[in-house]
Amino acid sequence: MTHDAHEPNSRRRLLRSAGLGLGAAALGLSPIGKLLAQAGARADSHPGYGPLKVVRDLNTGLPLLRLPEGFSYTSFGWTHELMADGQKTPDSHDGMGVVRTEGDIVTLVRNHEVTAGWGSFAPAAATYDPRCGGGTATLRFDARAGKLIDARPSLGGTVNNCAGGTTPWGTWLSCEEFVSAAGNVALAGVEYPLGKDHGFVFEVPAEGLSRAEALVDMGQFKHEAVSVDPDTGIFYLTEDVEPEAGFYRMIPKVKGEPVRGGRLQMLKAIGAPDLRSGRRMGERLKVEWVEIEHPERGVDSDNGPRGVVRQGLANGGSRFTRLEGCFVGEGRVYFTATNGGDATCGQVWAYHPKDEMLELVFESPDPAVLDYPDNVVLSPRGGLVICEDSEQPVQRLYGMTAAGGLFEFCRNNVRLDGHMGFAGDFRDEEWAGACFSPDGKWLFANVYSPGFTVAITGPWRNGLI
Structure with missing residues (x-):
């Protein structure tokens, strides 16, 4: 959500009123997954x-x-x-x-x-x-x-x-x-x-x-969101940077005490080193995790402020782009890639910890469908609240x-x-x-x-x- 001199104030165009149907039920998604998919489809x-x-x-x-x-x-x-x-x-x-x-x-x-x-x-x-x-x-x-x-x-x-x-x-x-x-x-x-x-x-x-x-073992990188799995205590972290970003987890030494440190790792989708484009909705990929040996080295002489992501990629981690929102629900970790996908309009991913599997829940085919997805908030009444940060002259809560x-x-x-x-x-x-x-x-x-x-x-x- 940074607004600096190099990008416009409203840089994430979130939602448009027109679009294409997704057929979320056909993907066999969880209830939350269906909602996230609908957020990028032609919602009635x-x-x-x-x-x-x-x-x-x-x-x-x-x-x-x-x-x-x-x-x-x-x-x-x-x-x-x-x-x-x-x-x-x-x-x-x-x-x-x-x-x-x-x-x-x-x-x-x-x-x-x-x-x-x-x-x-x-x-x-x-x-x-x-x-x-x-x-x-x-x-x-x-x-x-x-x-x-x-x-x-x-x-x-x-x-x-x-x-x-x-x-x-x-x-x-x-x-x-x-x-x-x-x-x-x-x-x-x-x-x-x-x-x-x-x-x-x-x-x-x-x-x-x-x-x-500073919780150094969570890495020195351009952080966006953190979500904690209440069952395991593992922290999942997104990195808001392009052209290469990582999806990370920090396994704590002591559950519930991040100040005690832990192991930082980057997600590796087996057989898919680049997840920024060329993927299919509903596709599922087996996952491994590669080590970040020096989470404190976010700045180095060769890569500038990209030291952590370069470590992960060198060890076989998979490339994403501009990861932002992240939350745990229904035994899955959902996160968004703001400008991911073939149309560079956004992706929604779900990581299944028990199965060590990554699923592409949704990918926008056109800016008119979903453009630059960011955070969504689950309501206690079963719906979603979507915060808008678009290029429109008036911003809304949907x-x-x-x-x-x-x-x-x-x-x-x-x-x-x-x-x-x-x-x-x-x-x-x-x-x-x-x-x-x-x-x-x-x-x-x-x-x-x-x-x-x-x-x-x-x-x-x-x-x-």
Whole structure:
């Protein structure tokens, strides 16, 4: 989800309204697999929760969103807003997850994909590199009152904290989508001194501060998402880079304690060294895993910031391109290749750990079907929520029913005239970090810029989202 000087602000064109039928049932997919496949096929239009109308924010009174009848929301955690310790909230609100629920109190950890400029916004004990402005904020939300209780810095001094993932033991793994050795580096077009190497994963607890300790054995590469298999404790990691990316796993020395380290490996599909194109939907490939001997060597003299992927490829690992979303469900690990496939419009893969098998769940044949798939969020009611980050002038949260019907659920309507110091039209800014409270009552999501979180609630219905 990085936005830098070399690529447009809305670089992942996610979903279009027209397309071709896939016939997901014919592939023998799991329920989640069918939904993911439908997300890239011609999903039949569905009325969803009905037409959208402008709804005013219960916090600011501003008309920030368009939602169906009966739905309401509150915004919180705005950029520049003071947190509980007096620090200003940083910008670039990105990945987010629910890490704890106690009674009515829901705790979330939110990434800030900041490159540089502010310095660390977290206390020294939770700061990795004081020169850097990325990190996380921990937020406590009162689900009964529908209000934010407080927000506190929990990790600072990192760079481009993009996505990540929650763990079964109630922590957040925040990923740097940036690789560099310490020293002077050009960040956002400005020469910037880094005090430490970057390109790592950091664990953030549900309460208190992160130890700001790089989980080196998870590798130094351009991280996107992490997902943990609750049965085995194995971590699965995606790498958002092109033209060559790897799909990795880290087998921990001690289950549930990533700080103790482990073995980093790259997936090898037997007989298929290049999975970027030339594959068939429904194809299944046997899998082996090759070792990454030096996960800490993400930067080397020959390959620049691609040291880890080059190690894996040299040992026989398979090539993907721009891997992003990743989650575990139904005994499978699902992940997306943003521009994979013959049409370079995206692939959805599923790894079956028990069978050591990789399956191509879906590949888009045309941008009109699916273009650059990213994260999808499973709803407690059986559907999907799809965050849009497209080239359209207005960004949306889409819903997809359990039967594959697609509908527009929420529309970015943010136009500001001085609120929190911001002015302008922000309707083209991406959605990120969507997640549900465990009881399904609240859908949380971030508007990347100017940067704030919303909690949406209303007359949810089973089979929708």
